[in-house]
Amino acid sequence: MPAEAIASGYGVVVLILPVTAGARLNSNSDPTMSTHFAKSALSALALSCVLATPPVLADNVSPAGAALASGQQMTAPAWKSVPTQSVAVGKVSFAYRELGQQNGGTPVILLAHLAAVLDNWDPRIVDGLAARHHVIAFDNRGVGASTGSPANTIEQMADDAVAFIKAKGFQQVDLFGFSMGGMIAQEIALKEPALVRRMILAGTGPAGGEGISTVAGVANYDLIRATFTGQDPKQYLFFTRTPGGIAAGQAFLKRLQERAENRDAEIAVWAYVAQLQALKAWGEKRPADLSVIKQPVLVANGDDDRMVPTPNSHDLARRLPNAQVVIYPDAGHGGIFHYHEDFVPKALTFLSR
Numbered sequence: 001m002p003a004e005a006i007a008s009g010y011g012v013v014v015l016i017l018p019v020t021a022g023a024r025l026n027s028n029s030d031p032t033m034s035t036h037f038a039k040s041a042l043s044a045l046a047l048s049c050v051l052a053t054p055p056v057l058a059d060n061v062s063p064a065g066a067a068l069a070s071g072q073q074m075t076a077p078a079w080k081s082v083p084t085q086s087v088a089v090g091k092v093s094f095a096y097r098e099l100g101q102q103n104g105g106t107p108v109i110l111l112a113h114l115a116a117v118l119d120n121w122d123p124r125i126v127d128g129l130a131a132r133h134h135v136i137a138f139d140n141r142g143v144g145a146s147t148g149s150p151a152n153t154i155e156q157m158a159d160d161a162v163a164f165i166k167a168k169g170f171q172q173v174d175l176f177g178f179s180m181g182g183m184i185a186q187e188i189a190l191k192e193p194a195l196v197r198r199m200i201l202a203g204t205g206p207a208g209g210e211g212i213s214t215v216a217g218v219a220n221y222d223l224i225r226a227t228f229t230g231q232d233p234k235q236y237l238f239f240t241r242t243p244g245g246i247a248a249g250q251a252f253l254k255r256l257q258e259r260a261e262n263r264d265a266e267i268a269v270w271a272y273v274a275q276l277q278a279l280k281a282w283g284e285k286r287p288a289d290l291s292v293i294k295q296p297v298l299v300a301n302g303d304d305d306r307m308v309p310t311p312n313s314h315d316l317a318r319r320l321p322n323a324q325v326v327i328y329p330d331a332g333h334g335g336i337f338h339y340h341e342d343f344v345p346k347a348l349t350f351l352s353r
Contacts, residue, residue: 086146089160092141092147094141095144096137097100098136101134105200109137110136110178112139114279115146116267119259122336124341145264150275152281158184161192165195176347183205186199203300204278207288212283215276239334245331288312296324297324298350299323299326300346301326302330304331
């Protein structure tokens with residue numbers, strides 16, 4: 001993992017980064033990475049106070065380089081082989097993958113978690129949904145292969161998602177948001193209620209929710225643990241440390257490697273920092289009136305979520321007037337990945353109504 005991190009005092013997170021060109025976060029497990037730890041101290045000062053700055057909206061900037069070439073659409077492609085395409089929204093080019101068009105119906109828009117790029121979506125979940133639905137996942141601005149300056153508020157990410165959805169020509173969509181993506185989904189439903197038919201909110205919480213403002217501390221602590229144990233941090237962040245949780249995490253990480261070619265670019269350090277700022281601000285934000293969200297909502301999580309504590313899922317289910325909740329046992333933040341064989345049928349049933 002090409003980044004280590006420690007939580008310092010005064011609410012500041014110190015990220016310690018390897019001194020190598022083009023260092024990026026969210027890569028796969030690399031047992032040799034711990035050897036770089038001693039070299040990383042010089043980079044800490046550059047980022048030690050970044051999270052103390054107030055959040056601002058990211059401005060549009062010109063795309064860096066040519067847009068991704070649109071791939072030839074195959075018949076019913078799998079997530080591991082579907083081409084990456086792009087769509088321009090103003091000066092930003094959003095990278096996305098799309099499958100299941102042959103199913104028609106309301107498109108399902110996938111909204112990703114902290115530090116995620118396209119390759120972080122579980123193929124079993126995406127393919128499972130695309131068996132019956134038109135599914136689209138995209139990179140947030142300035143993340144992965146999308147251009148532009150990364151947004152550092154949830155509100156700006158929601159605006160970007162709405163702009164992407166409209167650029168694709170969709171009049172109404174279903175939203176499936178995991179973790180940070182679930183926060184973006186809530187904001188979209190509040191801003192553009194007519195655009196949303198149904199929502200799935202997994203491993204997420206409301207504005208001002210318990211523990212959300214301190215996600216950076218949890219994430220960076222687990223980056224340290226992953227570095228010293230030679231594991232992918234998602235093994236710690238998404239799964240419990242029980243035998244069942246460890247096995248589920250290993251299987252999940254293996255699935256993420258099924259796409260062998262044309263993989264997405266990983267998130268850059270500054271984009272990760274911007275997202276941490278967004279989560280901190282969202283966690284400190286005054287709670288929204290969720291009773292105005294009338295759409296049906298499926299809330300899902302594990303019973304032991306350390307990143308966005310599980311009580312947030314129960315809070316969402318209480319405050320959303322048309323919600324149902326599924327809590328998986330012996331499961332963490334990635335409960336839907338742990339129990340994908342149960343979750344996908346539930347999601348399909350929910351979306352089919």
